[in-house]
Amino acid sequence: MDGIHDLGGMAGFGPIAVEVDEPTFHEPWEGTAFALNALAIGSLHAYNADEYRHAIERMDPIHYLNARYYERVLTGVASLMVEKGVVTRAELEGAARGRFPFAHPNAVVEPDGREAEPCPRFAVGDRVRVRDIHPAGHTRVPRYVRGKQGIVIHVAPRFRFPDASAHGLPPRDEPTVHVEFWARDLWGSDADEHDRVVVDLWETYLEVADGQ
Amino acid sequence: MDGIHDLGGMAGFGPIAVEVDEPTFHEPWEGTAFALNALAIGSLHAYNADEYRHAIERMDPIHYLNARYYERVLTGVASLMVEKGVVTRAELEGAARGRFPFAHPNAVVEPDGREAEPCPRFAVGDRVRVRDIHPAGHTRVPRYVRGKQGIVIHVAPRFRFPDASAHGLPPRDEPTVHVEFWARDLWGSDADEHDRVVVDLWETYLEVADGQ
Amino acid sequence: MANDSEHRGAATPEARTDALRRVLERKGLIEEGALDTLQARLEEQFDWRNGARVVARAWVDADYRERLLADGTKACADLGFTGPQGEYIVVLEDEPTLHNVIVCTQCSCTAWPVLGLPPDWYKSPAYRARVAREPRPVLKEMGLELPPEVQIRVWDTTAETRFMVLPLRPNGTEGWSEEELAAIVTRDAMIGVALVETPESG
Amino acid sequence: MANDSEHRGAATPEARTDALRRVLERKGLIEEGALDTLQARLEEQFDWRNGARVVARAWVDADYRERLLADGTKACADLGFTGPQGEYIVVLEDEPTLHNVIVCTQCSCTAWPVLGLPPDWYKSPAYRARVAREPRPVLKEMGLELPPEVQIRVWDTTAETRFMVLPLRPNGTEGWSEEELAAIVTRDAMIGVALVETPESG
Numbered sequence A, B: 001m002d003g004i005h006d007l008g009g010m011a012g013f014g015p016i017a018v019e020v021d022e023p024t025f026h027e028p029w030e031g032t033a034f035a036l037n038a039l040a041i042g043s044l045h046a047y048n049a050d051e052y053r054h055a056i057e058r059m060d061p062i063h064y065l066n067a068r069y070y071e072r073v074l075t076g077v078a079s080l081m082v083e084k085g086v087v088t089r090a091e092l093e094g095a096a097r098g099r100f101p102f103a104h105p106n107a108v109v110e111p112d113g114r115e116a117e118p119c120p121r122f123a124v125g126d127r128v129r130v131r132d133i134h135p136a137g138h139t140r141v142p143r144y145v146r147g148k149q150g151i152v153i154h155v156a157p158r159f160r161f162p163d164a165s166a167h168g169l170p171p172r173d174e175p176t177v178h179v180e181f182w183a184r185d186l187w188g189s190d191a192d193e194h195d196r197v198v199v200d201l202w203e204t205y206l207e208v209a210d211g212q
Numbered sequence C, D: 001m002a003n004d005s006e007h008r009g010a011a012t013p014e015a016r017t018d019a020l021r022r023v024l025e026r027k028g029l030i031e032e033g034a035l036d037t038l039q040a041r042l043e044e045q046f047d048w049r050n051g052a053r054v055v056a057r058a059w060v061d062a063d064y065r066e067r068l069l070a071d072g073t074k075a076c077a078d079l080g081f082t083g084p085q086g087e088y089i090v091v092l093e094d095e096p097t098l099h100n101v102i103v104c105t106q107c108s109c110t111a112w113p114v115l116g117l118p119p120d121w122y123k124s125p126a127y128r129a130r131v132a133r134e135p136r137p138v139l140k141e142m143g144l145e146l147p148p149e150v151q152i153r154v155w156d157t158t159a160e161t162r163f164m165v166l167p168l169r170p171n172g173t174e175g176w177s178e179e180e181l182a183a184i185v186t187r188d189a190m191i192g193v194a195l196v197e198t199p200e201s202g
Helices: A028-042 A049-057 A061-066 A069-083 A089-096 A183-187 B028-042 B049-057 B061-066 B069-083 B089-096 B183-187 C013-026 C034-045 C048-060 C062-070 C072-078 C125-130 C135-141 C178-184 C187-191 D013-026 D034-045 D048-060 D062-070 D072-078 D125-130 D135-141 D178-182 D187-191
Strands: A127-130 A149-160 A173-182 A196-202 A206-208 B127-130 B149-160 B173-182 B196-202 B206-208 C089-093 C098-103 C151-156 C162-166 D089-093 D098-103 D151-156 D162-166
Touching: A028 A049, A028 A069, A028 D013, A028 D034, A049 A069, A061 B061, A069 A089, A069 D013, A089 D013, A127 A173, A149 A196, A173 A183, A183 A196, B028 B049, B028 B069, B028 C013, B028 C034, B049 B069, B069 B089, B069 C013, B089 C013, B127 B173, B149 B196, B173 B183, B183 B196, C048 C062, C048 C072, C048 C162, C048 C178, C048 C187, C062 C072, C062 C089, C062 C162, C072 C089, C089 C098, C098 C135, C098 C162, C125 C135, C135 C151, C162 C187, D048 D062, D048 D072, D048 D162, D048 D178, D048 D187, D062 D072, D062 D089, D062 D162, D072 D089, D089 D098, D098 D135, D098 D162, D125 D135, D135 D151, D162 D187
Parallel strands: A196 D151, B196 C151, C089 C162, C098 C151, D089 D162, D098 D151
Antiparallel strands: A127 A149, A127 A206, A149 A173, A173 A196, B127 B149, B127 B206, B149 B173, B173 B196
């Protein structure tokens, strides 16, 4: 989904606030929220990591930007626990003695009909174009590279395709490739002419570039 | 700037909240904020409408999404009044007896070197491509049409080019054209195949489409 | 994280508005009563009922309709409706199989002299973000379920053109007076999120 | 406008976290003390000082360095650093004219076993939004002004690869022990927003 989480390149944020000698957790509940997620994924198998990332993406944009990291973690865990039927909203709001903001509902996502290829489709040096897709559900292809061309500089192992995995669709493992883009191709002439951005992309997101 | 204001197509907002029998202003201060802006532009000539729109765009994204419309109006007016030297932050915060959140500072924008053309460059029926630009300053070309192709369906009169006007650069009037895009070209195959989106674009944003 | 809304310790929008007004008054930049006079004048000038009169006139007067579609600015001015945000008005004609809907995805530009100052939902991030991309579900959510054969054209107010929808005249209004027709036209219909309905059809 | 943060009347994140924990405990899904044990184990496992040891080893051991750059996952595992978010580690080698910097624009993915749980600024919308687009001003703002001849490569952690920067070994550290070197490596340097400095250079 083209959501608020897809922040790469968004202008208008002010300076980056850096805290000196920052602790791992600012308050004990942050560590608890972190451990709850690890428990839910690792021990309870209540959901997978792609569903978890997408649950956070489905937070209302106002809530998403207002919340710091561990409140986003908490909201992702709690939303999925409700959606999976492990707990109910009423139970959580009763125990919290107050309103418990959850993520917006999941979109209905259909399988893309693709199958895993036996061999990697791309090799180092290939010139590729990122498909200009706008899925309603989870995706890991940032808006800022869609439609752009770059060069494959590394082929990583197969990993589960998140657009399917986040929606309970038949799982498919495929290689991801590190694609290098010129900053100017992404951000226009204001960008430094020598700077580059590397994005790690599943093969499904890519097609052979023009004129190849 | 590719800011939070450029909302077209962003997913993740929930239902649209419609208020029955909504008044023009919910509280008297909203009408005051509205009138203050009209006064500042129309009578005081403190700034122009492009500077005003851009001042609102420069609000911190968190503030922007949290604020309702007239708080955004107020923040735009107040930020420009401070930036133009009409009032000071200290005066406003003293009078408000509290913190007064302003927009983030303006980017430094250079003239684009273009000149107004004597005749409109495009005519009804022309196939055009929107330039894939990402200016640091004000622009009125939404991200969702950049790089996309459409058809000119109407040529409007000349209006001041906002990317210059919002930054005190030499003014230039040029026609805007109404460009019609297929929804599927913008949003992919999830969009209705018959739906279209029309965007009103200054000529500078456009180039002749491929293969013309 | 510097510039948040009042919930992080800023003065309320009301206090800030009042502060700005008072500082400008103190500097002699606002004359006694000028702001109230201006506000009253603008509120009177920007009234969506003006647009309803334009629509009704176009429904009863084929010549006016033609002029309205050819030059919306002039045709609106002929009825006395001019002013800021009405400098260049383009009227969008609904057809049985074509439905127009207006948005301003980047701010909240609206043809004030004929549509008035728009409601909160029109200015909300949710409407601005969603209607350009998924107009059919948005309209349905707002109570307007269009048959699948009706195509949708979304108009994004990204420059200085200000749009107004000329909705379909509802069945059963044959012989109605211009005034009677104006009374059933709504702002929502001129934005394109509703159809005009008669008391019977509605 | 339904789903806001606590400032619009929601329970605090602390109360919500506690509520979730208690409801899960009540259902028997969390065993007595299991959460505390898990948290303690993860906090111990995810320590950026692990990464500092990897860097120091690579600086003193050319063979290890080569293996680290060829297969980061295995070379980190050789020092005992494995676990969630460390399944596939790629190490990015800084050069005198090439500077690497890491971000996760879509969430906050990080190589936990070697970089630890990242700081708030790394997870902030400002860093995620800005560094992919304007790395040079961002680095300068954070105290790292790179000479113009140094090219920047930004790595966006959009899939399952987890990155770690192998920074340049600072001048003046010839003959230092692996332990002494590990002590000057910082998490910020392994993310790429700082250089490694000696007490003299810093």
